[in-house]
Amino acid sequence: MDTEEKAARLADIKARMTRAAAGRPVRLLAVSKLKPASAIRELAAQGQTEFGENYVQEAQAKQAELADLPLTWHLIGPLQSNKCAAAAATFDWVQSVDREKIVPLLAQHRGNRPPLNVLIQVNIDDEASKSGCRPEAVSALAVSILRFPELRLRGLMAIPAPGDANTLGSAFRRMAGLFDSLRAQHASVDTLSMGMSDDFELAIAEGASLIRVGSALFGARISP
Numbered sequence: 001m002d003t004e005e006k007a008a009r010l011a012d013i014k015a016r017m018t019r020a021a022a023g024r025p026v027r028l029l030a031v032s033k034l035k036p037a038s039a040i041r042e043l044a045a046q047g048q049t050e051f052g053e054n055y056v057q058e059a060q061a062k063q064a065e066l067a068d069l070p071l072t073w074h075l076i077g078p079l080q081s082n083k084c085a086a087a088a089a090t091f092d093w094v095q096s097v098d099r100e101k102i103v104p105l106l107a108q109h110r111g112n113r114p115p116l117n118v119l120i121q122v123n124i125d126d127e128a129s130k131s132g133c134r135p136e137a138v139s140a141l142a143v144s145i146l147r148f149p150e151l152r153l154r155g156l157m158a159i160p161a162p163g164d165a166n167t168l169g170s171a172f173r174r175m176a177g178l179f180d181s182l183r184a185q186h187a188s189v190d191t192l193s194m195g196m197s198d199d200f201e202l203a204i205a206e207g208a209s210l211i212r213v214g215s216a217l218f219g220a221r222i223s224p
């Protein structure tokens with residue numbers, strides 16, 4: 001896909017976001033997993049600043065190549081404890097915090113950098129195969145994140161189970177409910193990350209403030 005095509009796709013997604021948001025601010029995270037640094041550079045030239053990656057090492061290689069650009073990097077893939085040090089040192093946001101154990105590890109390895117922005121990932125449809133904490137566990141996990149000045153609790157992230165507009169809409173609405181109660185308790189909470197290429201307009205209609213779009217921007221991915 002050439003630069004022009006990418007620019008056209010970005011413009012189309014932005015227009016659809018604006019329509020769905022009806023005046024509310026919504027940010028676009030460009031999900032660049034399995035795409036080369038050159039593709040990120042092309043989108044950055046179009047004004048895109050926030051990029052999402054699933055694998056720590058893959059992200060580090062691209063960050064090194066793109067160090068001349070002022071980009072914001074989000075980790076959106078599952079986080080193993082042995083990757084926390086590298087994640088805390090190289091990302092601006094980690095969206096996949098889903099258990100107590102990794103919270104102090106991220107904090108310890110953040111050092112003197114600005115606080116790491118953290119989202120709690122929720123397994124909103126209670127799927128056995130999915131990362132994310134249970135909805136009931138959000139409050140306690142939030143409190144443990146807030147204990148560390150190296151971390152900044154910004155909100156929630158979810159990947160609902162595949163489904164039709166009704167079941168997806170219901171999952172997004174349940175996330176919005178959890179988000180509203182978390183935000184009422186903690187002043188730093190301002191980000192609800194939900195919605196991907198196939199469902200971002202629905203997610204925005206239900207309250208998403210950050211959508212994560214990969215294939216609709218970069219084209220289909222080939223699995224490694």
Ligand SMILES: *Cc1c(COP(=O)(O)O)cnc(C)c1O
Nearest residue numbers: 031076196197212213214215216
């Ligand atoms: C890959 C991925 C996306 C992007 O998915 P698309 O359907 O390509 O838009 C969003 N969020 C997460 C957590 C992902 O792993």
